[in-house]
Amino acid sequence: MAKYMRRLESVSDLEQVKQDFLEETSNYSYTVIVCGGTGCISSHCGEVMTALKKQYVTRGLREEARIIESGCLGLCALGPTVLVQPGNIFYVNMTPEKIVQIVDKHLVGGVVQTQYTYFDEASGEHIPCMDDIPFFKDQIKIALRNCGSIDYDSIEEYIAHDGYQGFVKAVTELGREGTFEELKKSGLRGRGGAGFPTGVKWESGFRQPGEQKYIVCNADEGDPGAYMDRSILEGDPHSVIEALMIGGYTIGANKGYVYVRAEYPIAVERLQNAIEVARGFGLLGKNILGTGFDFDLEIRIGAGAFVCGEETALLNSIEGKRGEPRQKPPFPFQSGLFGCPTIINNVETLANVPVILTKGAEWYASYGVGRSKGTKVFALAGDIKHSGIIEVPMGIHMRDIIYTIGGGIKNNKEFKAVQSGGPSGGCLTKDHLDVSVDYESLSAIGAIMGSGGLIVMDENTCMVDTARYFMDFVQDESCGHCVSCRIGTKRMLEILQKIVSGHGEPDDLENLKILADVIKDTAMCGLGQTAPNPILTTLRYFRDEYEAHVVDKKCPAHVCKDMLTYEIDPDVCKRCSLCSRNCPANAISGGKTEPYHIDQDKCVRCGTCISHCKFGAIHIR
Amino acid sequence: MGENTGTSAADIRLAKVRDITRRHLEKGDSLIQILHAVQNSYGYLPLEVQKIVSEETRTPLATVSGVVSFYSFFSTEPNGKHNIRICLGTACYVRGGVRIADFMEDLLKCKAGHTTADGMFKFEIARCIGACGLAPAVSIDDKVYPNVSTEDLPGIIASYYKEEEEQG
Amino acid sequence: MVELTINGIKVQAPEDATIMQAADSVGIRIPRLCKYKDIHNIGACRICVVEVEGARNLQASCVVKVRDGMVVHTNTERVRMARRIIYDLIISDHPKDCMGCFRNQNCELQKLGYDLGVDEYRIQGERREKHVDISPSITRDTSKCILCRRCVTACRDIQKVGAIGTQNRGFQSVVSPSMGLPLDTTDCSMCGQCTVVCPTGALSETFHVNRVWKALADPSRRVVVQTAPAVRAALGEPFGYPCGTPVTGKMAAALKAMGFDDVFDTDWGADLTIMEEGTELLHRLTAAVSGKEAVLPMITSCSPGWIKHIEHAWPDDLGHLSTCKSPHTMQGAMIKSYYAEKLGMDPKDLFVVSVMPCTAKKYEIQRPVMGNNGIPDVDAVLTTRELARMIRTAGIDFCNMPEAEFDAPMGLSTGAADIFGVTGGVMEAALRTVHVLVTGRPIPFDNLHVTPIVGFEQIKEAEIKFENVLPEFAAFEGVTVKVAVTSGLAGSDILLKDVHEGKSPYHFIEVMGCPGGCIAGGGQPRTEVENFRELRAKALYSEDEGKTMRMSHENPAIQQLYKEYLGEPCGERSHHLLHTTYTPRGFFNERLNDPE
Ligand SMILES: Cc1cc2nc3c(=O)[nH]c(=O)nc-3n(C[C@H](O)[C@H](O)[C@H](O)COP(=O)(O)O)c2cc1C
Ligand code: SF4
Ligand code: SF4
Ligand code: SF4
Ligand code: SF4
Ligand code: SF4
Ligand code: SF4
Ligand code: SF4
Ligand code: SF4
Numbered sequence A: 001m002a003k004y005m006r007r008l009e010s011v012s013d014l015e016q017v018k019q020d021f022l023e024e025t026s027n028y029s030y031t032v033i034v035c036g037g038t039g040c041i042s043s044h045c046g047e048v049m050t051a052l053k054k055q056y057v058t059r060g061l062r063e064e065a066r067i068i069e070s071g072c073l074g075l076c077a078l079g080p081t082v083l084v085q086p087g088n089i090f091y092v093n094m095t096p097e098k099i100v101q102i103v104d105k106h107l108v109g110g111v112v113q114t115q116y117t118y119f120d121e122a123s124g125e126h127i128p129c130m131d132d133i134p135f136f137k138d139q140i141k142i143a144l145r146n147c148g149s150i151d152y153d154s155i156e157e158y159i160a161h162d163g164y165q166g167f168v169k170a171v172t173e174l175g176r177e178g179t180f181e182e183l184k185k186s187g188l189r190g191r192g193g194a195g196f197p198t199g200v201k202w203e204s205g206f207r208q209p210g211e212q213k214y215i216v217c218n219a220d221e222g223d224p225g226a227y228m229d230r231s232i233l234e235g236d237p238h239s240v241i242e243a244l245m246i247g248g249y250t251i252g253a254n255k256g257y258v259y260v261r262a263e264y265p266i267a268v269e270r271l272q273n274a275i276e277v278a279r280g281f282g283l284l285g286k287n288i289l290g291t292g293f294d295f296d297l298e299i300r301i302g303a304g305a306f307v308c309g310e311e312t313a314l315l316n317s318i319e320g321k322r323g324e325p326r327q328k329p330p331f332p333f334q335s336g337l338f339g340c341p342t343i344i345n346n347v348e349t350l351a352n353v354p355v356i357l358t359k360g361a362e363w364y365a366s367y368g369v370g371r372s373k374g375t376k377v378f379a380l381a382g383d384i385k386h387s388g389i390i391e392v393p394m395g396i397h398m399r400d401i402i403y404t405i406g407g408g409i410k411n412n413k414e415f416k417a418v419q420s421g422g423p424s425g426g427c428l429t430k431d432h433l434d435v436s437v438d439y440e441s442l443s444a445i446g447a448i449m450g451s452g453g454l455i456v457m458d459e460n461t462c463m464v465d466t467a468r469y470f471m472d473f474v475q476d477e478s479c480g481h482c483v484s485c486r487i488g489t490k491r492m493l494e495i496l497q498k499i500v501s502g503h504g505e506p507d508d509l510e511n512l513k514i515l516a517d518v519i520k521d522t523a524m525c526g527l528g529q530t531a532p533n534p535i536l537t538t539l540r541y542f543r544d545e546y547e548a549h550v551v552d553k554k555c556p557a558h559v560c561k562d563m564l565t566y567e568i569d570p571d572v573c574k575r576c577s578l579c580s581r582n583c584p585a586n587a588i589s590g591g592k593t594e595p596y597h598i599d600q601d602k603c604v605r606c607g608t609c610i611s612h613c614k615f616g617a618i619h620i621r
Numbered sequence B: 001m002g003e004n005t006g007t008s009a010a011d012i013r014l015a016k017v018r019d020i021t022r023r024h025l026e027k028g029d030s031l032i033q034i035l036h037a038v039q040n041s042y043g044y045l046p047l048e049v050q051k052i053v054s055e056e057t058r059t060p061l062a063t064v065s066g067v068v069s070f071y072s073f074f075s076t077e078p079n080g081k082h083n084i085r086i087c088l089g090t091a092c093y094v095r096g097g098v099r100i101a102d103f104m105e106d107l108l109k110c111k112a113g114h115t116t117a118d119g120m121f122k123f124e125i126a127r128c129i130g131a132c133g134l135a136p137a138v139s140i141d142d143k144v145y146p147n148v149s150t151e152d153l154p155g156i157i158a159s160y161y162k163e164e165e166e167q168g
Numbered sequence C: 001m002v003e004l005t006i007n008g009i010k011v012q013a014p015e016d017a018t019i020m021q022a023a024d025s026v027g028i029r030i031p032r033l034c035k036y037k038d039i040h041n042i043g044a045c046r047i048c049v050v051e052v053e054g055a056r057n058l059q060a061s062c063v064v065k066v067r068d069g070m071v072v073h074t075n076t077e078r079v080r081m082a083r084r085i086i087y088d089l090i091i092s093d094h095p096k097d098c099m100g101c102f103r104n105q106n107c108e109l110q111k112l113g114y115d116l117g118v119d120e121y122r123i124q125g126e127r128r129e130k131h132v133d134i135s136p137s138i139t140r141d142t143s144k145c146i147l148c149r150r151c152v153t154a155c156r157d158i159q160k161v162g163a164i165g166t167q168n169r170g171f172q173s174v175v176s177p178s179m180g181l182p183l184d185t186t187d188c189s190m191c192g193q194c195t196v197v198c199p200t201g202a203l204s205e206t207f208h209v210n211r212v213w214k215a216l217a218d219p220s221r222r223v224v225v226q227t228a229p230a231v232r233a234a235l236g237e238p239f240g241y242p243c244g245t246p247v248t249g250k251m252a253a254a255l256k257a258m259g260f261d262d263v264f265d266t267d268w269g270a271d272l273t274i275m276e277e278g279t280e281l282l283h284r285l286t287a288a289v290s291g292k293e294a295v296l297p298m299i300t301s302c303s304p305g306w307i308k309h310i311e312h313a314w315p316d317d318l319g320h321l322s323t324c325k326s327p328h329t330m331q332g333a334m335i336k337s338y339y340a341e342k343l344g345m346d347p348k349d350l351f352v353v354s355v356m357p358c359t360a361k362k363y364e365i366q367r368p369v370m371g372n373n374g375i376p377d378v379d380a381v382l383t384t385r386e387l388a389r390m391i392r393t394a395g396i397d398f399c400n401m402p403e404a405e406f407d408a409p410m411g412l413s414t415g416a417a418d419i420f421g422v423t424g425g426v427m428e429a430a431l432r433t434v435h436v437l438v439t440g441r442p443i444p445f446d447n448l449h450v451t452p453i454v455g456f457e458q459i460k461e462a463e464i465k466f467e468n469v470l471p472e473f474a475a476f477e478g479v480t481v482k483v484a485v486t487s488g489l490a491g492s493d494i495l496l497k498d499v500h501e502g503k504s505p506y507h508f509i510e511v512m513g514c515p516g517g518c519i520a521g522g523g524q525p526r527t528e529v530e531n532f533r534e535l536r537a538k539a540l541y542s543e544d545e546g547k548t549m550r551m552s553h554e555n556p557a558i559q560q561l562y563k564e565y566l567g568e569p570c571g572e573r574s575h576h577l578l579h580t581t582y583t584p585r586g587f588f589n590e591r592l593n594d595p596e
């Protein structure tokens, strides 16, 4: 929280805040950044922070070191994480005990505690400096430039990192038309999924006549497995506020809304604080920095409906209605919130905007490939060693993301597939590992860039079951407005359920395809139009798995319970009885003389017996 | 219209609902924000509460409950003292979330979406609670438990009963 | 205007036209289901999808607007395939028991299958739960609902009641009152507007057909039928007559052929209503002009949908309602007293059936105040739609019947009564009589029509100045009476807000529950004709103008009734038999105080 509020009356006041901050912090020898992202909070970074502060007071380091809490550092799987500057020393899996030693030996003693830093399995060595760690090495942080490096709660530190300069440049140099032209030149496209050029969108907002206009930030981030936007809101809320000011200025809106999903209480709290501080500084409100521009922001909280991420459903939800999408056209820029022209952008899209203006369109466009410029933030998750948040230049190969940055598959299993774009996206295979990650290349193979969820799946994943999972999700989240999606997704789910339960018929695959095509073609909104994608891509790339289920009634990955048979090999069984004692269904019988045997009618296929048999006598068939 | 002027505990709680609704209306808040605020105060949104919101906002009751029933955050049944959410988002699903959910059903003897007989826990399935890097994840109230395995669950549940006992 | 190409044909269309409208204008009929006239376009069913060149997906033609140079194909293999699958999807969640369904041969969903050439059920799966909710007026069967939400638009957006709405989401979506409550516990007005727009068997009136057949078959009962003015303007439609054809004579003939013992006309009751209501108005006005306390404006009470609505929405303002019962209950009360006496019969042995354009009247007849000594004024209410079905069941060749007349004495009526069926008609009828009573001269309007209150605007008003009054009404000399007329419950709320706040400038207000009045009542035949209100209204005005007597007080049968039985309007006996009381209600059907 800002130590004191001061109302900035002019651009030079803003500059002064920056100078003051730099001067004030120049005296510290160390900055200790404790990750305060949701991931690390759940691995108890709070206790680490408390221990750190206590030790810091005990050792009298007030003049020596600055302690800050930041947003996600990226490697959430190894949380709580701590970064010490200078040197970018990256400590992982912190505990209160370890942090005390770091204070004593590193901050006071000046010796890096290598044993607590990141351990690289490949080389068998610790890598203390963040910049040398494979996970971070190939990343380019633009949208995440401040995430994990500044105190999310300090507007002064944001300003010291050239914060609010993008706004100043827009208003004092570029003008409204100059601003959207600059964005057009940068090639920035919407990161919420559709990839629509942001500059073009803002231009249409600018050109649309209207007394009252709105700008809205879409922070609904509903894709399961994705949390990029949350990381930005938690780690760098001012970048979003600044971008909305710039957008408001450009299109002629003096009111903005941020629609955040209810599942993100921490993001809401930090954003709310940031808005209040910005207001206190005069960066929101009337006559901002003496420029004559008025702008203010409000947060609206969702209530648990995935479809509200769809922009028109989101507008209905802000208005307090059922979150059902509206028919487009009219598009929101023509008739949006309360019938007024409205521009909607995703959090990550917005986070890019201020720095594009300060550093210039050319700089931004120097990253990326073809029509996909800049970087993309991904949430890497699933069966991957280093799950977390990453930001990479467009055009990077999938293989580099999964193997170099992600460290490969967990537990040394085989890679099977990666799902990009959440429930609207597609599953890619080994054959696609060398695909360039950009809008065009991904859609050419039936997947989408989507909002940035990347779920990696290992050999033990059943692709039919995965398709069933996504269909279950969309059918559960369908708003029910249109027939194609309301009944169509239900019927597709039923067919998939039939297949995974071993009752599939040869016609089912054909019927799935027909349904998928018609639903794609006729659903009213993006949810229904993209809902069949996971099925279509798995049908295309994993057809043999479907056929195994339908024809042979087998689940090759041993996931679909109803098709599994657990059997004891009497020749291997040592009759130790461990399995039968642990079987929850009392399905195993046998004795010293009689070989152990599983009663298939009683077995509920829980897998407990396998994990208890020390002799490997139990098999799945 | 039909203002509740009684003084029983129930009446006082309902009067508070009316109050909250009015305050948020004055601020220009939308129906959803009002419902959030009311649910925070009352705990859930039964018919009598929706009626008050409907009256005060001059929105037809069927429209109010149309909104309530659309969003999964709004509940028309009382919640448990603690709210367990087992994540079955993609990351957690892939990392075995279903096993956690099945185990929890057995452990609590309660189906997902319902409250345990003793009113201690409401147990729900969530779609990503944002701890995907630490899948499978479970949240209880505001606390997230990362990398949960079935072995951890009995201990976690027991800790809430213990806390309950300690508080008397 | 823009120019587009549909199936190779160049089409000119206004800029804000939809593709469907443009196609309609050149005779290309795109199938449709959820859309309803111009009032409901939500793009929900997706049956109307067409191919638009350049668009990635098929486009819903009922909502997508035309663009200059657009090239549209409405009948390609891709389009036909999509429509077939969508239809299959819809009926995969539908009972499909057409032969046991009252909408058989009259169902938009069924007809759509016929139009699409559907010849088998190809998709199966879980269906939504069947839930049947029977209120006194409306029956809902959720299993037949296709979620087009026309009813929600009718109830929430047009009537501004909002008793029903979409609940839940996704496959669990259902159109229902709050939390699945029965409709009769809510503030539903029973107006039936939802049943008129519903394309399927999901919403209907609560049938009285069987109880009427039963009464007709019972030799111990004398079954008396009366028909409301609006019925004759629409009953022809189910038999193929063009909208707006009056079929009074055929209707009377059919009723006789069905075996009703007396075929009466509710027009008689309407004339009686004017005598009572006009007198009540004069009493209130007299009190007011002589400085005594009087509740003004007085508001008409002949529309039971409106009555139920005001009891829920404006429970503090019931004093403004005229205490007159509605025409058919007045007539029922007279049948079971005056006419029973004439016949020398025990009223218990009479069974009165009202044929009405209205669903609310089914609810009205079971209000305890609508009867005498525990005997209801009316025993059954048939809607126009139900009567049409009964005529069919009876095997009557409606179109080829010779016409017949209503029976005496309650078949005789004036033109004033005919126009009760259209918005503004009750007011006009009342003013015709009141003006004569006060001044001795007919009302000074062309052809007796009070033109400012004729038509279908939401709120209409008029002023009548009394000049050269009769000596007994001296206090009225120079007094200007201001009146307002509205139809549809949305309009009533606008007028009642002022009444509630004591700001209403009017002396007399007519409210009809259904937009346009009873000609467009909740029990009338469903029609695709856009201007059906105008056409049916014309039918009633022509009935009015075709009569020699056009003012209620001229009706000799009514004069005879007062002479023989009632004495004077608003007298002791009238008060007992023809006037009623109201019940303040809140949300749900809960009574706020003063139980009936
Ligand atoms: C079903 C569905 C869900 C969506 N969810 C999100 C979301 O959670 N966040 C988001 O920013 N965009 C989401 N979108 C995309 C938005 O509709 C919209 O395109 C986007 O917010 C525009 O911002 P952008 O141009 O900056 O990407 C979703 C779209 C659909 C169809
Ligand atoms: S596609 Fe699905 S989510 Fe979108 S409007 Fe239709 S039913 Fe609703
Ligand atoms: S799989 Fe489970 S139920 Fe089946 S035999 Fe093994 S332990 Fe028992
Ligand atoms: S645990 Fe293995 S070895 Fe022991 S009884 Fe069971 S199958 Fe045999
Ligand atoms: S509603 Fe229509 S389609 Fe459905 S059963 Fe009745 S007649 Fe058949
Ligand atoms: S339409 Fe077909 S199914 Fe229906 S009654 Fe006739 S023959 Fe039978
Ligand atoms: S009868 Fe009238 S008030 Fe009742 S639900 Fe139907 S439209 Fe609404
Ligand atoms: S009840 Fe009838 S009108 Fe209403 S949504 Fe269902 S099918 Fe449509
Ligand atoms: S307007 Fe006519 S049809 Fe409608 S509720 Fe009133 S009396 Fe019935």
Ligand code: FES
Pocket: A035, A036, A037, A038, A039, A040, A041, A071, A072, A073, A074, A075, A076, A077, A079, A080, A081, A388, A389
């Ligand atoms: S939350 Fe701490 S590294 Fe992601």
Ligand code: FES
Pocket: A224, A225, A226, B087, B088, B089, B090, B091, B092, B093, B127, B128, B129, B130, B131, B132, B133, B135, B136, B137
């Ligand atoms: S998928 Fe479980 S926390 Fe994201």
Ligand code: FES
Pocket: C031, C032, C033, C034, C035, C042, C043, C044, C045, C046, C047, C048, C049, C060, C061, C062, C063
């Ligand atoms: S008629 Fe066009 S979507 Fe239903």
